[in-house]
Amino acid sequence: MPAPTSFNNYIDTHADAFIKRLGDAVAIQSISSDALRRQDVIVMGNWLNGQLNELGVETKLVDLGTHEMQGQTLQLPPAIIGRLGSDPAKKTVLIYGHYDVQPALKTDGWKTDPFTLVVDEDSGRLIGRGSTDDKGPILGWLNVLEAHKNLGIAMPVNVRFCFEGMEENGSEGLDECIQEEVKKGKDGWFDGVDCVCISDNYWLNTRTPALTYGLRGIAYFSINITGPGQDLHSGLFGRTVHEPMTDLIKLMSKLVDHNGDILIPGIDDMVPPHDEEELKLYQKMDYTIDDIEEAAGGKVALSSEKTTVLMGRMRQPSLSLHGIEGAFSAVGAKTVIPAKVGGKFSIRLVPPQTPEKIIPFVNAYLEAEFAKFNSKNKMEIEYLHGGKPWVADVKHWNFEAAKKAIEAVYKKTPDYTREGGSIPVTLTFAESLGVNVLLLPMGRADDGAHSTNEKLDRSNFIEGTKVLGTYLYEVGAAA
Amino acid sequence: MPAPTSFNNYIDTHADAFIKRLGDAVAIQSISSDALRRQDVIVMGNWLNGQLNELGVETKLVDLGTHEMQGQTLQLPPAIIGRLGSDPAKKTVLIYGHYDVQPALKTDGWKTDPFTLVVDEDSGRLIGRGSTDDKGPILGWLNVLEAHKNLGIAMPVNVRFCFEGMEENGSEGLDECIQEEVKKGKDGWFDGVDCVCISDNYWLNTRTPALTYGLRGIAYFSINITGPGQDLHSGLFGRTVHEPMTDLIKLMSKLVDHNGDILIPGIDDMVPPHDEEELKLYQKMDYTIDDIEEAAGGKVALSSEKTTVLMGRMRQPSLSLHGIEGAFSAVGAKTVIPAKVGGKFSIRLVPPQTPEKIIPFVNAYLEAEFAKFNSKNKMEIEYLHGGKPWVADVKHWNFEAAKKAIEAVYKKTPDYTREGGSIPVTLTFAESLGVNVLLLPMGRADDGAHSTNEKLDRSNFIEGTKVLGTYLYEVGAAA
Ligand SMILES: [Zn+2]
Ligand SMILES: [Zn+2]
Ligand SMILES: [Zn+2]
Numbered sequence: 032m033p034a035p036t037s038f039n040n041y042i043d044t045h046a047d048a049f050i051k052r053l054g055d056a057v058a059i060q061s062i063s064s065d066a067l068r069r070q071d072v073i074v075m076g077n078w079l080n081g082q083l084n085e086l087g088v089e090t091k092l093v094d095l096g097t098h099e100m101q102g103q104t105l106q107l108p109p110a111i112i113g114r115l116g117s118d119p120a121k122k123t124v125l126i127y128g129h130y131d132v133q134p135a136l137k138t139d140g141w142k143t144d145p146f147t148l149v150v151d152e153d154s155g156r157l158i159g160r161g162s163t164d165d166k167g168p169i170l171g172w173l174n175v176l177e178a179h180k181n182l183g184i185a186m187p188v189n190v191r192f193c194f195e196g197m198e199e200n201g202s203e204g205l206d207e208c209i210q211e212e213v214k215k216g217k218d219g220w221f222d223g224v225d226c227v228c229i230s231d232n233y234w235l236n237t238r239t240p241a242l243t244y245g246l247r248g249i250a251y252f253s254i255n256i257t258g259p260g261q262d263l264h265s266g267l268f269g270r271t272v273h274e275p276m277t278d279l280i281k282l283m284s285k286l287v288d289h290n291g292d293i294l295i296p297g298i299d300d301m302v303p304p305h306d307e308e309e310l311k312l313y314q315k316m317d318y319t320i321d322d323i324e325e326a327a328g329g330k331v332a333l334s335s336e337k338t339t340v341l342m343g344r345m346r347q348p349s350l351s352l353h354g355i356e357g358a359f360s361a362v363g364a365k366t367v368i369p370a371k372v373g374g375k376f377s378i379r380l381v382p383p384q385t386p387e388k389i390i391p392f393v394n395a396y397l398e399a400e401f402a403k404f405n406s407k408n409k410m411e412i413e414y415l416h417g418g419k420p421w422v423a424d425v426k427h428w429n430f431e432a433a434k435k436a437i438e439a440v441y442k443k444t445p446d447y448t449r450e451g452g453s454i455p456v457t458l459t460f461a462e463s464l465g466v467n468v469l470l471l472p473m474g475r476a477d478d479g480a481h482s483t484n485e486k487l488d489r490s491n492f493i494e495g496t497k498v499l500g501t502y503l504y505e506v507g508a509a510a
Numbered sequence: 511m512p513a514p515t516s517f518n519n520y521i522d523t524h525a526d527a528f529i530k531r532l533g534d535a536v537a538i539q540s541i542s543s544d545a546l547r548r549q550d551v552i553v554m555g556n557w558l559n560g561q562l563n564e565l566g567v568e569t570k571l572v573d574l575g576t577h578e579m580q581g582q583t584l585q586l587p588p589a590i591i592g593r594l595g596s597d598p599a600k601k602t603v604l605i606y607g608h609y610d611v612q613p614a615l616k617t618d619g620w621k622t623d624p625f626t627l628v629v630d631e632d633s634g635r636l637i638g639r640g641s642t643d644d645k646g647p648i649l650g651w652l653n654v655l656e657a658h659k660n661l662g663i664a665m666p667v668n669v670r671f672c673f674e675g676m677e678e679n680g681s682e683g684l685d686e687c688i689q690e691e692v693k694k695g696k697d698g699w700f701d702g703v704d705c706v707c708i709s710d711n712y713w714l715n716t717r718t719p720a721l722t723y724g725l726r727g728i729a730y731f732s733i734n735i736t737g738p739g740q741d742l743h744s745g746l747f748g749r750t751v752h753e754p755m756t757d758l759i760k761l762m763s764k765l766v767d768h769n770g771d772i773l774i775p776g777i778d779d780m781v782p783p784h785d786e787e788e789l790k791l792y793q794k795m796d797y798t799i800d801d802i803e804e805a806a807g808g809k810v811a812l813s814s815e816k817t818t819v820l821m822g823r824m825r826q827p828s829l830s831l832h833g834i835e836g837a838f839s840a841v842g843a844k845t846v847i848p849a850k851v852g853g854k855f856s857i858r859l860v861p862p863q864t865p866e867k868i869i870p871f872v873n874a875y876l877e878a879e880f881a882k883f884n885s886k887n888k889m890e891i892e893y894l895h896g897g898k899p900w901v902a903d904v905k906h907w908n909f910e911a912a913k914k915a916i917e918a919v920y921k922k923t924p925d926y927t928r929e930g931g932s933i934p935v936t937l938t939f940a941e942s943l944g945v946n947v948l949l950l951p952m953g954r955a956d957d958g959a960h961s962t963n964e965k966l967d968r969s970n971f972i973e974g975t976k977v978l979g980t981y982l983y984e985v986g987a988a989a
């Protein structure tokens with residue numbers, strides 16, 4: 032069941048007002064990782080809460096307590112839990128979004144002030160921090176609510192909301208908040224939720240809408256090597272002691288091959304090979320090697336085969352070497368033998384991998400390799416953090432509803448994608464509620480979410496709002 | 511010919527005043543690498559110049575011009591050229607020292623204020639920045655001058671001085687200054703110099719005085735790998751692109767083995783093996799594996815054979831991996847794929863190696879290894895700086911004089927050592943004057959020259975002053 036024509040018309044005729052409201056949201060510098068901006072994050076939460084209330088949503092602000100950051104004890108911005116409608120005849124959709132943003136300074140390389148939404152009439156871009164991540168999508172939902180309220184038509188589903196202000200800084204306190212709300216059962220606001228919709232990722236390209244059904248997990252490690260009691264001078268000590276850097280670099284060189292293969296035995300093997308049907312999914316994706324090389328800013332794709340590259344990102348684990356803590360990292364030429372170095376690397380995981388399953392392989396391999404060196408230095412493998420991967424059933428009515436909505440608005444079949452990164456709250460919802468979770472991106476691959484000159488295309492905001500509304504109608508009509 | 515008894519007595523009876531003067535020098539924060547302290551370096555130069563003049567030394571301050579540092583154009587501290595005596599019947603000794611120091615902050619881990627000389631009565635340590643590097647040795651020469659002036663006895667040799675204030679920051683302008691002075695021939699102040707004495711290094715241990723006849727050279731490189739146009743997110747790009755870090759770590763792992771062997775073909779081979787006589791020199795050195803492990807602060811010596819470790823430091827090249835510029839180096843767990851990384855390493859050189867001779871081997875090897883990766887990234891090998899190694903003839907009368915002086919004062923035969931590091935001015939004097947250069951250390955191995963709690967033992971300062979004076983008498987008496 033498509034959305035009523037009046038809904039789509041309302042969205043079109045109120046587009047400028049929607050963009051103005053997005054400008055109001057972008058103007059609030061809700062940077063969650065900057066202690067000096069914490070008050071702005073809270074202001075943003077209150078602004079959003081006020082908008083929801085005005086549009087008829089009942090809300091409660093959940094106090095997530097305090098945390099330590101940058102040497103200060105800071106109040107966490109509230110989680111906003113909301114509800115609209117309790118008709119037992121209707122399905123109930125839980126919507127998630129985050130109202131905090133990444134840091135942004137004009138001097139980082141922004142062409143315009145990051146916190147003033149600029150409408151570029153030529154390109155149709157709405158440029159500003161948070162435009163696509165994640166204020167644009169959140170305001171898409173507000174647009175849907177406003178249209179229904181002002182048109183005087185009932186929402187096709189019951190809606191529940193969960194908005195947070197700490198996503199860009201570890202989502203402190205959110206998991207517990209969700210789990211507690213779920214635990215309340217009938218007394219909780221998440222009771223009866225039939226599915227979840229999260230709009231906080233991006234199309235695979237700039238042309239074709241996408242539905243996302245998978246996320247990679249991660250396990251992040253540091254190989255710590257110690258030996259000398261303090262940093263040494265390479266003139267005085269070169270070729271007299273076991274240098275921690277020599278051991279570390281040799282160990283790090285044994286983790287991943289230049290073709291991307293993971294050299295730790297047992298990791299790549301853990302993932303079953305794709306079948307013919309899955310291969311077709313990748314072949315069908317609207318994607319080229321040019322797309323990835325444009326996104327990467329260099330002609331460095333690991334393969335000239337689009338399916339190889341796409342599977343490398345979506346359905347294979349990957350191992351990246353991030354850097355070394357404790358070594359000389361500045362400009363110049365310091366002749367130091369660092370005494371204590373930590374080599375950082377992480378493995379992106381896909382089902383059936385989990386951090387728990389792969390950690391023993393990592394430890395056993397590194398310990399065996401290090402033993403071969405006969406080094407007098409000490410090695411310790413530190414597991415810094417991790418998260419499980421996630422894959423959803425794309426044949427579920429939740430995905431079917433989104434597919435129909437995209438086809439109705441964009442006249443295109445969506446790409447079915449898996450993200451290479453992680454959105455931890457996805458797993459929290461999937462596991463605590465036990466329902467299907469859909470990732471329904473609004474923006475495009477080139478939006479520059481965490482980068483300079485972040486933008487959301489006007490058409491993605493406006494047509495994307497129609498997709499969100501239509502999706503609710505399709506969910507409402509699902510058997 | 512030993513120094514007159516009256517000289518040695520003067521040194522003993524004036525020890526406290528000498529230490530007080532060292533305190534005056536330490537109190538001037540002449541940190542040459544800190545733009546905010548540049549004026550203090552100049553103040554220190556003027557202080558030293560005043561001392562020299564008072565002790566009868568004719569001086570000229572050579573303006574070395576300006577340089578760019580920390581975004582500012584800064585006046586270079588002057589070189590101080592001095593002369594005392596022009597008796598054609600006497601030998602002429604050129605003395606070098608530097609009046610600038612390394613940075614020091616109490617918060618670095620100093621137990622006392624770094625710029626207040628503390629006399630620890632229990633240990634006999636004189637603790638303060640510059641106490642051993644290199645204000646102590648410079649003031650040793652002032653002590654010698656003062657004794658002669660106040661005792662009314664003539665110096666046994668003509669003396670020339672060359673003091674600089676930029677040694678800890680690249681000796682900017684000094685080479686040119688020395689070469690110009692030499693070029694002036696009869697009109698220059700270095701005319702007729704018979705030998706050079708530099709006191710700016712350390713004993714091999716804490717027990718036995720040393721004479722140093724060799725220094726390693728250095729060639730410092732950065733392997734620069736580029737590919738993506740900007741840093742990438744490992745979730746989005748892991749296993750889709752050639753990661754610069756993967757290539758860099760693999761290349762760096764091929765440079766040096768965990769036993770210290772240099773893996774670049776042609777480098778280790780360039781050095782002729784030692785003969786029996788040389789081996790005996792190393793066996794005789796007052797040195798143990800415990801000494802090196804105590805100095806390194808950990809049980810990490812590459813061998814349990816003292817001769818192997820000593821030769822590794824003194825007569826073999828070494829390769830150290832210093833760190834990576836452009837990679838993630840902070841605390842924490844950032845999931846970045848760095849776009850542009852520079853792996854820093856340097857090779858310490860011994861004769862007949864020179865930077866010019868080894869660079870082609872380094873380039874050819876790295877290029878061949880990188881070609882094997884079939885990487886789409888770009889590699890560039892950057893040669894950052896270098897210097898030749900140096901070895902002197904220990905049978906020269908200059909060394910013999912110093913040996914006799916040490917035997918007279920310390921009643922011990924000195925260790926004949928080669929330093930693993932470099933003191934570039936040594937080579938400048940040796941090459942421009944064509945005379946024998948002697949390195950005559952005053953301090954001990956554990957002085958902590960560039961470290962926290964730098965010290966000079968009182969006995970090294972006072973007995974060391976006697977050694978400097980006696981050395982001049984032995985030079986004067988040399989055939
Ligand atoms: Zn986001
Ligand atoms: Zn984000
Ligand atoms: Zn020095």
Ligand SMILES: [Zn+2]
Nearest residue numbers: 643678959960
């Ligand atoms: Zn120094």
